Amino acid sequence: MEKRYKWGILAPGKMAGKFTNALKHLDNAELYAVGSRDLRRAEKFAADNGFRKFYGSYRELAEDPGVDIVYIASPHSHHREQAILCMKNGKAVLCEKAFAINEREVEEMISEASRNKVFLMEALWPPFQPFYRKASEILESGIVGRLLHMECFFSFNPPFHPDDRKFNPELGGGSLLDIGIYPVIDALTFAGVPDGIKAYASFGKTGAEESVSAIFRYNDGRMASIYSSFRTNAGIGCVILCERGRISLSRGRDMNQTVILEPDDMEKETYVFNPPAMGYHWEAGEVMRCLDDGLTESPVVPLSFSRNLIRTLDRIRHDAGIRLPQD
Ligand SMILES: NC(=O)c1ccc[n+]([C@@H]2O[C@H](COP(=O)([O-])OP(=O)(O)OC[C@H]3O[C@@H](n4cnc5c(N)ncnc54)[C@H](OP(=O)(O)O)[C@@H]3O)[C@@H](O)[C@H]2O)c1
Structure with a gap:
C-alpha cells in the first residue's frame, strides 16, 4: 500500500497557502500540522485548510514526532536556521527559494542534512513544469541548433512597504533572491554555470536592491542576459536564441505556460500548458517519491544544483x- 506522508507547514504566509492547495492534489500527502510564530495564525490556517494540529512556535512543529516532511515558507533570511532545526529533529525538508542568503548558509544546511541522513530539497518549481520540459526537448532535438544567447527576465511592480520582506534587507529583501533567481535558473538549466559575470543593480529607499541586470559569459562564446526588478512589469519569461531559430518561454498572469518554437525555415509552433495548483504539487510529489525510494536528495533538483545556484547569486x-x- 502507498505510504502517506504527514506534512508540516512552517510559516503559514502567502506562499504556504498556495503550496497547501497543491498538497491537496496528492493522495499520499496528509495535511498534518502547522507551525507559526503566532498560535492564532496557526490555528486559523489549520482550520481553513483541514490540518489536524497547530503550534504557536516552529520548534514545537519540528519536535512533533508525527511530522514526516516540513515545508518551510518563511522569508529567506530564516531558511537556514529553520531548516537546521527541522533536520536536527530528523525531518525531511522542502525549503522555499532562495534556499538561504548566501553560499555559507546553504553549505551549513547541506552539511546538516548529511549529518542527520535526512532528505533536503530547495522548492524550485521550474524543473517540473511542462514548459521547461518542452524547451529542453526542443533543444535536445537539434531542430533550432545550438543555443547561442538567452534573454531571461522576471519583473513585477509590487506596492512598496518598507517592512515587506521584498524590500526589507534584514529579511533578505531585493529582487534578485526573490524573483531574479528564476532568470538565473533559466540560464543554469539551459546554458550551464557561467564563466564570467558582469552585474549592475539599483537600490531603493530601504537600501534593498530593486533592479538587477547581469550578463553571463561562457568561454565558448555563448551569453545570457539576466534581468529582475520590482519597478517594471515585464512578467516572467525567457527567449533562447539558437543557430537556426528561437524558443520563447513565458508564464502568464493566468499562470498558463507557453512555449513558442520559431525555427528560421519552418512554421511557428505554440504549446500552452495549464497545470493545476500552478504545478507546485510536482515538487511535493517528488519529495515523497524520493522518500519512498530511500533517497536523501532529489535527482530532479539535486543539492549540487542549489549549490551552483546560490554561488551564482553570490557572484x-x-x-x-x-x-x-x-553576509
Ligand atoms: N516558489 C514560489 O513560487 C514562491 C512564491 C512566493 C514566495 N516564495 C518564497 O516563499 C517564502 C515566503 O514568501 P511569502 O510571499 O509567502 O511571504 P509572507 O507572505 O510574508 O509569509 C512569510 C511568513 O513567514 C513567517 N515569518 C517568520 N519570520 C518572519 C519575519 N521576521 N518577518 C515576516 N514573516 C516572518 C510569517 O509567518 P508566521 O509569523 O505566521 O510564522 C509569514 O507569514 C520566501 O522565501 C519566498 O521567496 C516562493
Missing part, C-alpha cells in the same frame, strides 16, 4: 555591490 551580488546584513 552577481558581489559584482553588483549588493550586500545583505547576513
Whole structure:
C-alpha cells in the first residue's frame, strides 16, 4: 500500500497557502500540522485548510514526532536556521527559494542534512513544469541548433512597504533572491554555470536592491542576459536564441505556460500548458517519491544544483555591490 506522508507547514504566509492547495492534489500527502510564530495564525490556517494540529512556535512543529516532511515558507533570511532545526529533529525538508542568503548558509544546511541522513530539497518549481520540459526537448532535438544567447527576465511592480520582506534587507529583501533567481535558473538549466559575470543593480529607499541586470559569459562564446526588478512589469519569461531559430518561454498572469518554437525555415509552433495548483504539487510529489525510494536528495533538483545556484547569486551580488546584513 502507498505510504502517506504527514506534512508540516512552517510559516503559514502567502506562499504556504498556495503550496497547501497543491498538497491537496496528492493522495499520499496528509495535511498534518502547522507551525507559526503566532498560535492564532496557526490555528486559523489549520482550520481553513483541514490540518489536524497547530503550534504557536516552529520548534514545537519540528519536535512533533508525527511530522514526516516540513515545508518551510518563511522569508529567506530564516531558511537556514529553520531548516537546521527541522533536520536536527530528523525531518525531511522542502525549503522555499532562495534556499538561504548566501553560499555559507546553504553549505551549513547541506552539511546538516548529511549529518542527520535526512532528505533536503530547495522548492524550485521550474524543473517540473511542462514548459521547461518542452524547451529542453526542443533543444535536445537539434531542430533550432545550438543555443547561442538567452534573454531571461522576471519583473513585477509590487506596492512598496518598507517592512515587506521584498524590500526589507534584514529579511533578505531585493529582487534578485526573490524573483531574479528564476532568470538565473533559466540560464543554469539551459546554458550551464557561467564563466564570467558582469552585474549592475539599483537600490531603493530601504537600501534593498530593486533592479538587477547581469550578463553571463561562457568561454565558448555563448551569453545570457539576466534581468529582475520590482519597478517594471515585464512578467516572467525567457527567449533562447539558437543557430537556426528561437524558443520563447513565458508564464502568464493566468499562470498558463507557453512555449513558442520559431525555427528560421519552418512554421511557428505554440504549446500552452495549464497545470493545476500552478504545478507546485510536482515538487511535493517528488519529495515523497524520493522518500519512498530511500533517497536523501532529489535527482530532479539535486543539492549540487542549489549549490551552483546560490554561488551564482553570490557572484552577481558581489559584482553588483549588493550586500545583505547576513553576509
Ligand atoms: N516558489 C514560489 O513560487 C514562491 C512564491 C512566493 C514566495 N516564495 C518564497 O516563499 C517564502 C515566503 O514568501 P511569502 O510571499 O509567502 O511571504 P509572507 O507572505 O510574508 O509569509 C512569510 C511568513 O513567514 C513567517 N515569518 C517568520 N519570520 C518572519 C519575519 N521576521 N518577518 C515576516 N514573516 C516572518 C510569517 O509567518 P508566521 O509569523 O505566521 O510564522 C509569514 O507569514 C520566501 O522565501 C519566498 O521567496 C516562493
